[in-house]
Amino acid sequence: MINADRIIASLIMISALYFMWHAVSLPIGWNGLEGGPGGGAFPFWLSLVMLLCAAGVFWRSTSGSKFQRFAFDMSMVKPIFLVSVGLVFTVFLTSMIGAHLAVFLFLFWYLRFVGKHSLKLSVAISVVTPIIMFFFFEVTLKIMLPKGVSEPLFLPLYAMFF
């Protein structure tokens, strides 16, 4: 069985190396009497500590100790996968077709097909939420949410409320 603890430790080690690689673009050494470490020192040396500790976690997991406790409830992998994919897709759609339409689609899909709720409830929540979002963020706080290609649909609303 794959040891998930080891995978996570490896990912942390890779991230630490990646941070170190970027940190060296600024001085990582000591500037002596001029006054302490260079701009890259903090991220570089802290990443190194991270790398060493992650290596320690990795080494510990290979020694077969009691730390291998990472387990998935396999029956719940599907809903988590669905939510994750839905979320990524919604953020992608937010840039494309705008936040309101993306949120409407996400809520309807999630409530109706993942949560298996009634059509009435699913439609009600997925329609009301973007409307509240519009009035709270755009009308009250004057924070414009992304519209993407749906921008023209909002022009009459802008004329009405701004």
Next chain:
Amino acid sequence: MDLLTLLSDGFATSLSPLNLMIVILGVTAGLFIGAMPGLGSVNGVAIVLPLTFIVPPASAIILLAAIYYGAMYGGAISSILLGIPGASTAVATTFDGRPMAQKGEAALALIAAAFASFVGGTVAVILFTLFAVPLADVALAFGPAEEFALVLLAFTTFVGLGGDDILKTIIMICLGLVLSTVGLDLISGQPRLIFGDLPGFYSGVSFLVLAIGVYGIGEVLYTIETSKSNPTVSNAKITFKDVISGLKTMRRYTKTMSLGSFLGFFVGMLPAAGATPASLMAYGLAKQTSKKPETFGKGNIEGVVAPETANNAASTGSLLPMLTLGIPGSPTTALLLGGMVMWGLMPGPMLFIDQPDFVWGLISSLYTANVAAVLINIALIPLFVWALRMPFSVLCAIVLVLCIVGGFAPNQKMHDVWLIVLFGFAGYFLRKADYPLAPLVLALVLGPLMEKSFRQTLIAEQGNIFAFIERPLSATFIFLSLLFFIWPIVGLLRKSKQEHPHFSSKRPNFSRQNS
């Protein structure tokens, strides 16, 4: 006398119609957030923070503090009615709260939890009022060397007292600190860690993005996995007569409540401890000092009173170092600190001098929040029973939408939303693998202060590293940091010699996910 004048001026701010309304709104929202299994004060504050643009800065912080308070009360509701802690801070409440509900004493348990929370909160706010000014006065003597040493101490307490795996705690602290260096170098102004010149990283990684990611999305994913089926909700009907007889019963537990309040307040002040260990310790103490310890775990009302007093007292206790020293005592107070910085209110001793109206307004609002919370808690119990029956998928969908839209609102960058999703997934996997998330958030919030104070000290002292131990206060903090760091390592070495050939570092004493 001076203190009373300041406090009464504070009440003039906190009892203004807007702030009073905000306290009531915040406490109610907090009660619901706290009552929902899986969502605690830290999740509530993280999700609601971007929505606080609607009110002036001081009111925004009062709102967040009220949510924090409400969530502390609310956590007990699902512990008692569902048997699932509404937040990790209410874990100990389930031990006796649930058996009480199963015996048909849900109403009494809820009244006891609400009243105990009120006592814990009020005692702690009084202690807070007494300690705030002296502590802020001490902190006025702090230079960059002391600031650095104090932040270092905060991190080493996570290693020494955190109760989580030491290596994983250090990894999380370092990761948070590295993420805090993304953007422009504080001293030279040069860009660093901008990952292939991505413009979104020039302004750094916001604490809010990380908090919404790990405590919003990460928490939802974790709760989906752990809440397979909807548990049964115990019914609770409360009449006015029940409240009166409940209050009469509570008079017998003055000792338990006093112990819980003081213990909670002082444990809450420690950066690595907080409300969860405080409530567990208070539960243990109540059991030890009880005349009937064998009834604990079977529905003893003291088992509800003790942890609820302590967790509320601890939540107030953890506000003290945040407000006076600028060093948060818990992830939620780290978010409050981040929120205050976002609103231009820099926590620390100078806040007491520059913004007394705000500081005392906030402190007095804690008194108001306590009164509001106990009344709303008891009055809205039927509504909580109804809300707890709401399918989790509806709550989960709404929280996810709030994370996406709320994450976009502060800076209006899709870059932040993508980062939130990334941190959400990372937070979920890290939490599953037992990496503590609290030090990560705290490190991101405190990172800039730590680096700035470290480098400022060295520049001022021409690179003399001994500057940190030449000043008495700073030297004391450094010494304590070393002690906290070395103590568990010595313990582990001794333990591994005795019983286990491998490096073992899981200690059972102080453990928490968030508070």
